[in-house]
Amino acid sequence: xxxxxxxxxxxxxxxxxxxxxxxxxxxxxxxxxxxxxxxxxxxxxxxxxxxxxxxxxxxxxxxxxxxxxxxxxxxxxxxxxxxxx
Numbered sequence: 001x002x003x004x005x006x007x008x009x010x011x012x013x014x015x016x017x018x019x020x021x022x023x024x025x026x027x028x029x030x031x032x033x034x035x036x037x038x039x040x041x042x043x044x045x046x047x048x049x050x051x052x053x054x055x056x057x058x059x060x061x062x063x064x065x066x067x068x069x070x071x072x073x074x075x076x077x078x079x080x081x082x083x084x085x
Contacts, residue, residue, distance in 0.1 A: 001041055003023060003035050007019035009075070010075040012049065019037070041063070042060065045059070046058070056081040057080040060075070060076055
């Protein structure tokens with residue numbers, strides 16, 4: 001799954017265009033490497049997002065194209081920081 005789509009589906013970032021912008025400006029890294037919006041994300045990858053004065057480090061626990069709002073938080077496990085932007 002593309003990183004920008006994952007960020008939107010998991011509701012870490014509310015809009016895909018905002019997720020794309022965050023990736024384009026180098027604020028998102030996967031497993032320690034700066035990620036682009038089209039970077040493929042896999043289960044067990046570690047994401048780090050720096051957005052404004054917020055920071056999130058989370059592990060990807062599942063991938064799904066469509067998720068109910070109530071189940072979106074089950075797609076990742078927060079390691080450090082706040083869980084929404």
